[in-house]
Amino acid sequence: MAHLTPGTLFGNQFAMSAWNNDHTRFEADVYELEVIGKLPKTLHGAFYRVQPDHAFPPMFGDEEVPLNGDGNVASFYIKDGHVDFKNRFVRTPKFQTERAARQALLGRYRNKFTDDPRVQNILTRTTANTHVIYHANKLMVLKEDARPFELDAETLDTLGIVDYQGTFRCPTHTAHPKADSTTGELVGFGYEAKGEASPDIYSFTVDKHGRVTEEVWFKAPWACMIHDFWVTDNYVVFPINGLKASLEQMKKGGEHFYYDDNLDYQLLGARQNLRMPSGLRRRADVTRTPSTATKKTGSWFWTLMSGPTATSPSFLIAKVRSSSPTQPPSGHQCSGTVSTPKAAPTR
Numbered sequence: 078m079a080h081l082t083p084g085t086l087f088g089n090q091f092a093m094s095a096w097n098n099d100h101t102r103f104e105a106d107v108y109e110l111e112v113i114g115k116l117p118k119t120l121h122g123a124f125y126r127v128q129p130d131h132a133f134p135p136m137f138g139d140e141e142v143p144l145n146g147d148g149n150v151a152s153f154y155i156k157d158g159h160v161d162f163k164n165r166f167v168r169t170p171k172f173q174t175e176r177a178a179r180q181a182l183l184g185r186y187r188n189k190f191t192d193d194p195r196v197q198n199i200l201t202r203t204t205a206n207t208h209v210i211y212h213a214n215k216l217m218v219l220k221e222d223a224r225p226f227e228l229d230a231e232t233l234d235t236l237g238i239v240d241y242q243g244t245f246r247c248p249t250h251t252a253h254p255k256a257d258s259t260t261g262e263l264v265g266f267g268y269e270a271k272g273e274a275s276p277d278i279y280s281f282t283v284d285k286h287g288r289v290t291e292e293v294w295f296k297a298p299w300a301c302m303i304h305d306f307w308v309t310d311n312y313v314v315f316p317i318n319g320l321k322a323s324l325e326q327m328k329k330g331g332e333h334f335y336y337d338d339n340l341d342y343q344l345l346g347a348r349q350n351l352r353m354p355s356g357l358r359r360r361a362d363v364t365r366t367p368s369t370a371t372k373k374t375g376s377w378f379w380t381l382m383s384g385p386t387a388t389s390p391s392f393l394i395a396k397v398r399s400s401s402p403t404q405p406p407s408g409h410q411c412s413g414t415v416s417t418p419k420a421a422p423t424r
Contacts, residue, residue, distance in 0.1 A: 100131050101149065107162040116158045123230065124153040127218055129206040132172060133181040136193075142186040142332075147172050148206035148218055148226075150233055167205040167218050167226055168235035174199060187222050187333035189273075201238070207252035212263050213287030215239065219252040221268070221304065244289035247279040248272075254283075255308040261285030264313065268303040273333075274324035276300045280313060302334055 129146025151164035166172055174196055175182050183202055184191025192202070203223030210217055217225040217239055224247075225239040239245070247267035254265030263283040270279040276299055282291040297303075297315075300322040307314040319340035322333055 100146075101164075102130065102132060104149075104165050105162070110153075110160040110162050112158075112160060116155060116160070118158050120158075121156045123155065125209045125211075125216065126151050127167075127206060127209045129204065130166070131181075132166060133175055133179070136181045136184050136191070144206070145186040145204060146206055147204050148220070150209055150218055150228060152230075152233060163233055165228075165233035165235075167228070169203055169205050169226065170200045171196075171202055171204060185330075185332060187273075188327045188331070190328050191330050210254065210256075212254075212256065212283070213285060215287065219250060219254075221252045222249055224248070224250050241283055241287055241289050245281070246289075246292065247281070249279075251303075251306070253305045255306075257308075262290075264308050266303070266306060266313075266315065268297075269300055269322060270294070273327065274300045274322040278303070278315065280315075 127148055127150045129144055130149035131141075131146040135141035135145065148167035148169065149164060150167060151162065154161045154163070171183050178195070182193040182196045183199070184193070187202070189197075189202060192199075201223045203220050203226075205218045205220050205223070205226045207220045208218070209228075210219065211230070216228045216230040218228060219225045223238075224245065227236040227239050228234065229236060247270045249267035249269055251265045251267060254263050256263055262285065265281055265283070267279040267281075269275050269277070271277040276297045278295055278297055280293040280295075281289050284290045297317045299317070301318050302320040302322070303315055303317070306316070319337040320334050321337050323331075323335055326335060327333055
């Protein structure tokens, strides 16, 4: 039975409540979990999950965005019909610094201007709380405001920040990369890729050995939250929406994002997903020119196609409205660069 009682440390927030208001605040190992029914003896492996879990009461109390909780990862190890449980906080610089101080020191969600002066030079503010994946023999926990953290798959100990063997050149990394079951590649992106509220997007592919083999830099018409994206065999599609990032608002102590009510549409940017038998993308091989518009599922998408005469890649972003237009709307032209990545600079 669960007793819903107000917490003392967190004031009027209940000890057990709706999703994202829970504060378990513990780490544990539980051997031999109770199983209702039977597990097949042949089922052998681990299931991982992650959740936001504030280790300390947030600086802005009830105004805090729930998604700013510290990352707490759990594993369920299954073998021979038995299940063992383990959970650990991700040892991010934020978690470590606040634990040493025994209080929250970082301020609003993705707003460094609201932090305690003692943590102004912290390596990364991320809470690593959104998603957990396994790729190239690495268990990684992710949040879209920073690079992933690697965890030990058995102990859940935090091993450090992932930079894909020195080939990753973006400060941010989507929490929802897509795995290609055919090639073993991981396709992802980072937005606000050149700093807070920048419109830059970094699209990348990581091979099955854990190295970036393709990267594409381009600019959206404005900086906004791009929480997820779509990947097909040939295309990657990014939604550009009205949830804008505002550096001016952040500097005034406000939220990272605000919704622009003047926008009644979304923008979708589409690009061709590059596939080359060698697994390498050389600049000479990556040449593309805009094609005509293609209509799919009731919305207009601008696509890009390979073209031997192109001298530089380009991107088109097209308006998508709730009701499809009879003709393709005019697009927003954006510049982009495609290259084989070099080793990232030492941080």
